Amino acid sequence: MLYYQTDNKDFILIHGDTMQELPRISERFDMIFADPPYFLSGGGKTIRGNRVVSVDKGDWDAVRTDEEKDEFNYKWLSACRSLLKDNGTIWVCGTFHNIYSVERCLNKLGYKFLNVITWQKEDPPPSLTGTRFNFSAEFIIWAAKSNSSKHYLNFDLMTKINGGKQMSDVWKFPSVGIWEKRCGKHPTQKPLHLLYRIILACTHEGDTILDPFAGSCTTGIAANLLGRKFVGIDQSKDFIDLGLRRRKEIDNPQIAEKMLRKMAETPDEIMVIVNHCRKELKTLMIEKGICYLRAGDSKGSLLVTPGFERLQYVLLHTSGEDCHLFRLKTKGHFQIWTKETLEKYGFSPEHASYYVVLHFDKQEIEFSKQPNLKQRINTYRAKIRPLSDFIGLN
Numbered sequence: 001m002l003y004y005q006t007d008n009k010d011f012i013l014i015h016g017d018t019m020q021e022l023p024r025i026s027e028r029f030d031m032i033f034a035d036p037p038y039f040l041s042g043g044g045k046t047i048r049g050n051r052v053v054s055v056d057k058g059d060w061d062a063v064r065t066d067e068e069k070d071e072f073n074y075k076w077l078s079a080c081r082s083l084l085k086d087n088g089t090i091w092v093c094g095t096f097h098n099i100y101s102v103e104r105c106l107n108k109l110g111y112k113f114l115n116v117i118t119w120q121k122e123d124p125p126p127s128l129t130g131t132r133f134n135f136s137a138e139f140i141i142w143a144a145k146s147n148s149s150k151h152y153l154n155f156d157l158m159t160k161i162n163g164g165k166q167m168s169d170v171w172k173f174p175s176v177g178i179w180e181k182r183c184g185k186h187p188t189q190k191p192l193h194l195l196y197r198i199i200l201a202c203t204h205e206g207d208t209i210l211d212p213f214a215g216s217c218t219t220g221i222a223a224n225l226l227g228r229k230f231v232g233i234d235q236s237k238d239f240i241d242l243g244l245r246r247r248k249e250i251d252n253p254q255i256a257e258k259m260l261r262k263m264a265e266t267p268d269e270i271m272v273i274v275n276h277c278r279k280e281l282k283t284l285m286i287e288k289g290i291c292y293l294r295a296g297d298s299k300g301s302l303l304v305t306p307g308f309e310r311l312q313y314v315l316l317h318t319s320g321e322d323c324h325l326f327r328l329k330t331k332g333h334f335q336i337w338t339k340e341t342l343e344k345y346g347f348s349p350e351h352a353s354y355y356v357v358l359h360f361d362k363q364e365i366e367f368s369k370q371p372n373l374k375q376r377i378n379t380y381r382a383k384i385r386p387l388s389d390f391i392g393l394n
């Protein structure tokens with residue numbers, strides 16, 4: 001049953017059993033993201049904070065036999081395949097509890113395997129008994145509709161996001177953050193960053209995404225923030241309402257901008273040092289492959305914020321204009337030079353005795369998003385910013 005839709009229909013929520021609702025949908029989708037029941041709620045225990053808590057998520061996640069799991073997964077995966085465009089792709093999450101059943105069903109239905117992503121959580125709960133290794137990973141199968149599908153992967157963007165190195169199928173980032181739970185809690189909420197990466201990997205702006213087990217609508221929030229349309233189904237009114245609150249929250253453009261920025265961040269995000277310099281000085285820096293900044297708290301100095309160790313690029317600009325991006329020769333590496341050493345290299349530093357010096361490759365890096373540096377209050381202050389601020393997303 002249609003529960004809610006935005007005026008422009010870019011966010012549609014259906015309340016009901018996905019098995020009944022999927023066959024009623026007439027639209028076709030560019031991407032499907034499914035975070036189905038893992039069927040792991042069987043009275044087990046885990047540690048959260050310092051407390052021993054139950055792993056039970058709800059009746060919908062109760063343990064089932066292999067036959068029951070196969071029957072369930074086959075049914076919704078079959079309905080989803082009919083709703084997928086010929087070149088569309090599906091992503092299905094799981095752990096060992098359900099993922100082998102999902103794999104069997106995808107195979108039987110004629111989907112084509114593309115990857116199995118291992119999402120390694122950086123903050124897994126400790127083992128209670130010490131009789132097994134910590135459970136720290138979830139798996140996400142990525143599949144195309146059929147062998148003849150010509151699926152889309154924005155490989156270049158993924159490489160860019162990964163700091164110029166090809167992205168592998170092991171993704172490391174933490175579980176959902178507190179900032180993502182401001183509207184309420186879902187027991188198995190996925191982090192927005194996961195959806196951010198997946199959506200950017202295989203869809204274009206304006207594409208439509210289906211989530212047959214929408215929960216708190218993480219997929220829908222990420223989709224809309226990235227200019228994609230969303231249809232979500234969930235059988236729980238409480239979860240649908242939570243999703244709706246999250247969607248209404250991003251109607252506020254300031255919150256939307258903040259969420260988009262936070263969603264793009266990862267703890268291992270590649271960072272860029274953004275440094276203002278006069279035009280002639282910039283030309284000389286580029287010629288020598290050296291960027292220098294005053295250390296300390298004055299005009300033109302370096303504001304050292306967390307992330308320095310992940311520094312891989314230098315962006316030079318003059319009052320927010322004429323930007324040039326270069327890769328550091330060594331990640332997170334800097335030297336302290338005296339004024340005299342800089343003079344030996346042909347520079348004429350005037351304002352301090354010591355400088356922070358970074359060496360970069362002279363080969364300029366292309367970036368597609370014009371950085372908005374002028375509007376920032378401290379144009380003259382060097383800042384460390386994530387690489388995603390400067391590379392286009394499409």
Ligand SMILES: C[S@@+](CC[C@H](N)C(=O)[O-])C[C@H]1O[C@@H](n2cnc3c(N)ncnc32)[C@H](O)[C@@H]1O
Binds near residue numbers: 214
């Ligand atoms: C693992 S959670 C999804 C969480 C979601 N990815 C998020 O970030 O919030 C699975 C969801 O599927 C819903 N669900 C389970 N079986 C369902 C069914 N047969 N039809 C519709 N929804 C179902 C549950 O209510 C639950 O919210």
